Amino acid sequence: MNFERIKEKLNILADAAKYDVSCSSSGSNRTNKNKGIGDSTGIGICHSYTEDGRCVSLLKILLTNHCIFDCAYCVTRKSNDVKRAAFKIQEVVDLTINFYRRNYIEGLFLSSGIFKSPDYTMERLITVAKKLREDENFNGYIHLKSIPGASDELMYEAGLYADRLSVNIEIPTISGLKLLAPDKKHEDFLKPMLKVKNEIVRYKSEKKIIRSTPKYAPAGQSTQMIVGATGESDKDIMYSATHFYKNYNMKRVYYSGYIPVADDKRLPDIGSQVPMLRENRLYQTDWLLRFYGFSVNELLNDAYPNLDIEVDPKLSWALRNLNHFPVDINKADKSMLARIPGIGMKSVHKIINGRKFRKLNWEHLKKMGVALNRAKFFILCDSSNWERRDLDAERIKGMILQTSVGKFRNQYSTQLALFN
Structure with a gap:
């Protein structure tokens, strides 16, 4: 193994993964079995905090930052002049196991640029998870990114090995996606979401009858929206989030403030960045909608389309x-x-x-x-x-x-x- 090359890949692909914030593991209860490695019971991943204040982490990387798409908001878009790299499947497996044994991590968050095709990319992500589960007997937490446009068969298989699946909706509105990612189709994001939702419901129903039914994505699925890349109001964003919670049984919707990555006339000025306080207000609103009994229309409407930055x-x-x-x-x-x-x-x-x-x-x-x-x-x-x-x-x-x-x-x- 060329350790210097592995280290170089790790630097490139870990840095490229930092823009994805949807990496919480809350909700998984996969336990160790057959004297295997790892245990995801009751813990959070990727510098999340448990109820007793413990900080836990994961190996958060891309399989590759090569991509066939040219989304204006993405640092790994094909037209961007960045250093490219790709892990072999076994390299990711070995890194995960070695880091876990050294107590560096407690799980894996694996995403990827889309190369060759959505199905080809998704198949490689699944193979990593499958090798960890079956060859290494790894019972720790695994979060796989669902690739937009991947087939139902692959999405079904992914849920058998991953604790959580997530496909990032990226831009809150269809018009915004068409503007910044014209090569992508909105329905390609929704199809894997719907498949995962239906399989989770089916497996839960079967579990009530047959106790030996295996787990299927026990931590559910999540998604992420980029805030501020297009002109959506906070009202637009929260109505979109509510739609995904209601129709796709999302565990979480994450809100990521746009970070300027390109000088493109379709994007905000290169010097502008969404203030973190706006992200914070969106998360507070999300919490009120899910746990405090508020409706979107009460908090955001035509008269008040954006949240007050000064107060919660x-x-x-x-x-x-x-x-x-x-x-x-x-x-x-x-x-x-x-x-x-x-x-x-x-x-x-x-x-x-x-x-x-x-x-x-x-x-x-x-x-x-x-x-x-x-x-x-x-x-x-x-x-x-x-x-x-x-x-x-x-x-x-x-x-x-x-x-x-x-x-x-x-x-x-x-x-x-x-x-x-």
Whole structure:
């Protein structure tokens, strides 16, 4: 084995893989068997964090950065003058096993540029996973990227060896994809998604009848959208995400801010980059839609097509709907408690359980983890030391932002003091 060449390939293909952020492993419960190698039970992959705070990682690489397509937003597009490389199948298998044995990684995230054809590329990705499972008895986490346009037969086989599959929708709208990737078809992204969804449903149904039914993509599937490469609003992006959650049973939709990779008139200026705060606001909105009972239209609509960068989306909604407040903490139902700024779902459950025994006041709420600097403007409780109800939305927003800035400054000053 030429170790210098392997190292060079690793540098090239690991760097090319960094633009894909859809590499969480949450949801897989594959366990070790027959004294094999690895175990994906209860862990996350690719510098994810488990509930107890542990950081875990994976080998995240492309099989190759050669590609037959010329997508304007992609660093590996065929017209881009970059150094090219390709791993052999056995090289990826050996790297994964050797890195795992040295405790560098806990799994594999494998993607690829599309070379020769979608089926040829997908077949090679599957072969890597198959060799790891059957030849090396590897039971750790494997995430394979689904190649747009791959056949149903290959997508079915991929789910037998991978814990999670994901095909990146790339651009949130069909018009945006036609503009920046005219060689690709929107339906080529949807076909593998639908196949994986149907097989997951089928295997779960069979598992209820036949306990020996093997696992099929136990961590489900995910997708990723590039934000800011075209002119889509946050409303467009979140409606698209909701469509994939509803119709394809996505575990996660990831939002990746566009990073300028080419001087192309179809793209934003080479010097512009989507602020990370926009990504953060999209993820917060995603969370509210999936776990807090909000609909897209409540948070984003024709009047408010984009998220407020200054405040989180729940606070933004509350400021636009002050007629729903103040809410009595000791009487409100679960759904309304979840809509109060500064109160997360854990605090909601604590409030519901706590008020069974007594009326809750400010001190109780503070101990439950409620962010009173925001929540106090929207609630009533068994206390009377905050009863101002003459504030409009702009004044409330200003006071919250002022408090947040002050809190940040205090934390920063404390950190500086520790090093002086």
